[in-house]
Amino acid sequence: MNDIMALIMTMAVIAGILLGTIFFGGLWWTVQNTVSCQQKAYWLFGSLLLRTSITLAGFLFVSGDHWQRSLACLLGFALAGYVVKRLTSRTAVPYIATSKVLKPAIVS
Numbered sequence: 001m002n003d004i005m006a007l008i009m010t011m012a013v014i015a016g017i018l019l020g021t022i023f024f025g026g027l028w029w030t031v032q033n034t035v036s037c038q039q040k041a042y043w044l045f046g047s048l049l050l051r052t053s054i055t056l057a058g059f060l061f062v063s064g065d066h067w068q069r070s071l072a073c074l075l076g077f078a079l080a081g082y083v084v085k086r087l088t089s090r091t092a093v094p095y096i097a098t099s100k101v102l103k104p105a106i107v108s
Contacts, residue, residue, distance in 0.1 A: 012062050012069040016076020019058040023077070024084035026051045 030047040034040050055077075063070035 008069065009072045012072035013076040013079075015058060015062045016073035016078075017080045018076075019055050019073070020077035020080025021084060022058075023051045023055045024081045028084065028088045 026047060030043060034043050037043050059070065059073055059077075062073045
């Protein structure tokens, strides 16, 4: 019985990683494509609704009636958020705030 529970918890963590990748990867994609879009508010709001709906449906499907599965899925979701943030922030230019003006940082 313990082997089956371990398998179920592992699958819940993997599902959380998948949901987090969809949510945070979709957020990154939306921000990247919104820059060149005419109707930014529609893109941002539509993306928010879609990403949130997929994530909530996934959490409800994975958890069932067990809070342990929800917690495992949340752990995977947070892990995916951290990984997506680390992978996508390498392309960003760091900025330094000085006297209320943002200036690009000199990276050597």
